[in-house]
Amino acid sequence: MEESEAPAQARNLLGxxxxxxxxxxxxxxxxxxxxxxxxxxxxxxGVMGLLGVCNAYTMRVCLNLAITQMVRLxxxxxxxxxxxxxxxxxxxxxxxxxxxxxxxxxxxxxQSTQGLILSGFYYGYAATxxxxxxxxxxxxxxxxxxxxxxxxxxxxxxxxxxxxAGGATWLFILRVLQGMGEGPTMxxxxxxxxxxxxxxxxxxxxxxVFGGAQIGNIFGSFxxxxxxxxxxxxxxxxxxxxxFGILWFLLWSLLCYSTPNTHPYISKxxxxxxxxxxTTAEAQSVKDxxxxxxxxxxxxxxxxxxxxxxxxxxxxxxxxxxxKYSHDVLKxxxxxxxxLTALPYIAMWVSSFLFGLVCDICIKKGWHSIKTGRIIxxxxxxxxxxxxxxxxxxxxxxxTAAMVYFVLSMALMGGFYSxxxxxxxxLAPNYAGSLTSLVNTTSTFAGIVTPYLIGLMTPNSTxxxxxxxxxxxxxxxxxxxxxxxxxxxxxxxxxxxxxxxGYPPDWKHGPLIKQDIEQRxxxxxxxxxxxx
Numbered sequence: 001m002e003e004s005e006a007p008a009q010a011r012n013l014l015g016x017x018x019x020x021x022x023x024x025x026x027x028x029x030x031x032x033x034x035x036x037x038x039x040x041x042x043x044x045x046g047v048m049g050l051l052g053v054c055n056a057y058t059m060r061v062c063l064n065l066a067i068t069q070m071v072r073l074x075x076x077x078x079x080x081x082x083x084x085x086x087x088x089x090x091x092x093x094x095x096x097x098x099x100x101x102x103x104x105x106x107x108x109x110x111q112s113t114q115g116l117i118l119s120g121f122y123y124g125y126a127a128t129x130x131x132x133x134x135x136x137x138x139x140x141x142x143x144x145x146x147x148x149x150x151x152x153x154x155x156x157x158x159x160x161x162x163x164x165a166g167g168a169t170w171l172f173i174l175r176v177l178q179g180m181g182e183g184p185t186m187x188x189x190x191x192x193x194x195x196x197x198x199x200x201x202x203x204x205x206x207x208x209v210f211g212g213a214q215i216g217n218i219f220g221s222f223x224x225x226x227x228x229x230x231x232x233x234x235x236x237x238x239x240x241x242x243x244f245g246i247l248w249f250l251l252w253s254l255l256c257y258s259t260p261n262t263h264p265y266i267s268k269x270x271x272x273x274x275x276x277x278x279t280t281a282e283a284q285s286v287k288d289x290x291x292x293x294x295x296x297x298x299x300x301x302x303x304x305x306x307x308x309x310x311x312x313x314x315x316x317x318x319x320x321x322x323x324k325y326s327h328d329v330l331k332x333x334x335x336x337x338x339x340l341t342a343l344p345y346i347a348m349w350v351s352s353f354l355f356g357l358v359c360d361i362c363i364k365k366g367w368h369s370i371k372t373g374r375i376i377x378x379x380x381x382x383x384x385x386x387x388x389x390x391x392x393x394x395x396x397x398x399x400t401a402a403m404v405y406f407v408l409s410m411a412l413m414g415g416f417y418s419x420x421x422x423x424x425x426x427l428a429p430n431y432a433g434s435l436t437s438l439v440n441t442t443s444t445f446a447g448i449v450t451p452y453l454i455g456l457m458t459p460n461s462t463x464x465x466x467x468x469x470x471x472x473x474x475x476x477x478x479x480x481x482x483x484x485x486x487x488x489x490x491x492x493x494x495x496x497x498x499x500x501x502g503y504p505p506d507w508k509h510g511p512l513i514k515q516d517i518e519q520r521x522x523x524x525x526x527x528x529x530x531x532x
Contacts, residue, residue, distance in 0.1 A: 115455025132184025152243025294495025
């Protein structure tokens with residue numbers, strides 16, 4: 001432990017030396033705030049990060065349920081007949097009514113158009129991952145994350161106005177802009193966690209912060225169901241969650257800072273603890289370019305990318321299309337759909353803490369390595385849900401059994417946060433933002449493809465059509481998990497800190513750090529002069 005901490009201490013001492021002094025002025029106000037804050041600042045960051053991710057996901061998914069009340073479903077008795085169709089909750093005098101009273105359903109969008117609109121968010125989300133990671137590493141995660149989510153909150157608030165003015169086209173463009181605002185979220189959070197969280201706390205803190213996604217899905221689905229019940233205007237959903245996002249930004253601006261050394265009222269005890277235990281070379285590595293040549297030639301990185309693609313395919317299938325499946329196939333009414341859609345995310349949120357605690361304990365006690373822990377939890381989070389969603393599709397119209405399988409699938413997916421989600425912090429604590437941006441950019445294409453593909457595969461939204469979509473999801477989840485199990489790693493990679501680890505003997509792709517690049521250019525310039 002002492003040997004591994006020595007380089008970290010040297011690097012963090014350099015970080016203290018170069019920290020901005022004005023942020024650490026010990027005046028009466030900071031002393032008062034420091035004495036009042038009995039909760040460690042890294043846990044305050046964790047809670048605010050949880051609320052930030054929650055806020056991001058509520059704004060991302062609120063359209064998924066609202067769209068069921070925005071679109072008219074005008075089916076007649078001559079339309080597609082489905083012998084496997086489930087009975088509806090909306091039955092009057094034993095006669096099923098296909099068209100429930102939806103006074104604000106003013107659009108005639110088919111399934112493929114709805115799928116394209118729902119996927120629009122992920123085009124923007126993928127576009128700003130890499131720039132978001134760069135900005136977070138260059139200027140800090142606080143404002144990169146905060147300003148991005150504030151822009152999404154404002155766009156969410158304006159959604160009803162934009163839809164009524166420009167229809168599907170303007171809504172698609174707005175969803176792209178919302179995605180662009182949220183793109184920096186995960187890279188910025190990864191940068192901040194790499195600066196704030198010691199390695200032996202990352203399982204729990206990862207579950208805490210990224211569990212905000214499930215809180216967002218729970219809160220978003222439940223509140224959307226309430227706001228949309230009894231034929232209310234779907235615009236209330238966007239006003240509510242847009243306002244929630246603006247409120248979060250105000251709290252985030254006041255309470256959170258990019259690094260411990262720039263926090264004005266962190267306790268000296270906690271600051272010393274973090275400087276001695278957090279393995280990042282923040283002051284030194286920011287001067288070096290991102291080692292893309294090393295990252296793109298790293299097998300563990302591409303294993304991580306594959307696992308993320310598989311997870312996101314399964315996750316976006318659930319997040320984007322479970323409300324549609326519950327409403328269109330299982331025939332729950334909108335209020336019940338909102339409540340039941342929240343249940344799987346409650347299960348995932350609770351189980352993520354259990355998986356995180358178990359993983360941290362096993363690593364701390366030496367029962368298994370970091371690599372083994374990441375593989376075990378990633379496998380649980382991939383194969384378990386893959387099996388459960390297939391069982392749900394074959395449960396047919398047994399709505400209780402189907403929902404139990406969906407809840408179980410999301411509970412098992414909770415292992416994702418202590419598995420491959422925090423693996424970027426293991427591989428590259430100094431470049432966690434850039435690595436996360438690469439992983440998220442690639443995996444986000446699953447969010448682009450999944451809603452649109454499912455829309456094409458389920459034109460009539462029948463049980464048999466959805467079963468085929470779930471089999472595709474099964475194949476992607478299991479296949480990508482096999483790749484991860486073969487090439488995953490849990491150790492810091494050499495390219496993340498070339499000054500400490502040096503170059504591999506077989507490295508033939510040029511220098512990665514600034515001083516080596518400058519030295520090489522100097523030698524090249526000297527050679528050119530000699531030739532001249």
